[in-house]
Amino acid sequence: MESQERSRSFFHRCRNSGDMKGVSVLVALLLGMWGAQALEVSVGKVTTIEAVNGSTVLMPCTYSSCIGIMNLEFHWSYNKTEMLMTGMIPMEGKEARVNIQNERVEFVGTSKTNNISIIFKNITFEDQGDYICFGKNPKEKNRNHSATLTLIVVDELREVDNTLTVIIMSVVGAVIGLIVLIMAIKSLVLRLFQDKNKECLVSSSGNDNTENGLSGSKADDKPKPKLP
Numbered sequence: 001m002e003s004q005e006r007s008r009s010f011f012h013r014c015r016n017s018g019d020m021k022g023v024s025v026l027v028a029l030l031l032g033m034w035g036a037q038a039l040e041v042s043v044g045k046v047t048t049i050e051a052v053n054g055s056t057v058l059m060p061c062t063y064s065s066c067i068g069i070m071n072l073e074f075h076w077s078y079n080k081t082e083m084l085m086t087g088m089i090p091m092e093g094k095e096a097r098v099n100i101q102n103e104r105v106e107f108v109g110t111s112k113t114n115n116i117s118i119i120f121k122n123i124t125f126e127d128q129g130d131y132i133c134f135g136k137n138p139k140e141k142n143r144n145h146s147a148t149l150t151l152i153v154v155d156e157l158r159e160v161d162n163t164l165t166v167i168i169m170s171v172v173g174a175v176i177g178l179i180v181l182i183m184a185i186k187s188l189v190l191r192l193f194q195d196k197n198k199e200c201l202v203s204s205s206g207n208d209n210t211e212n213g214l215s216g217s218k219a220d221d222k223p224k225p226k227l228p
Contacts, residue, residue, distance in 0.1 A: 039065045039137040041074075043147040050152045051123055059149055060117045061109070061133035068092055070139035074116050076105070079129045085118060125153045 087098040109115040136144035
């Protein structure tokens with residue numbers, strides 16, 4: 001009874017003093033740290049692949065965990081209905097044991113790079129859809145995560161039209177060239193004005209010396225009177 005009263009009084013003091021806000025921040029930080037350590041599965045930044053009918057496609061997938069793995073379970077599935085393969089990695093540094101359930105699928109991953117990728121051979125239009133890479137880590141209390149890769153099958157790959165890019169680059173280049181030309185003309189004009197101002201200053205200085213009777217003026221040409 002005494003401990004319960006102490007517990008109640010503690011939370012009562014926290015609630016009254018506004019410390020519950022600090023407790024909330026602490027809980028949020030702990031949850032954030034747990035989320036940062038959790039298992040994460042990724043198929044890369046590009047989540048849509050276009051491939052030609054009849055070709056072979058690499059379907060990338062990697063995993064990461066800050067606290068490591070133990071008996072990591074993973075699998076690839078198609079549209080959440082068809083299982084393509086399953087696997088298990090005992091621990092870090094140990095290669096995966098896999099069970100292929102589709103003859104056109106081949107596992108090409110390695111635990112050395114946290115890679116659980118597959119290749120899909122001789123794809124057809126019927127193979128279009130979502131391919132899910134799933135992982136579960138018992139070391140993190142069976143924390144699991146998945147990532148989806150979308151496959152689009154085409155007759156032939158479309159050529160990328162770079163016309164707009166070329167036009168934009170040409171315009172940018174022309175603008176830069178025009179700016180450089182304007183700066184060069186401006187610099188030349190300023191230099192001409194500076195040279196002109198120097199000539200004017202020299203000429204003005206010579207005229208002032210002549211008017212004041214300084215050395216080099218006509219006043220110096222008059223002979224000095226002889227003393228008796």
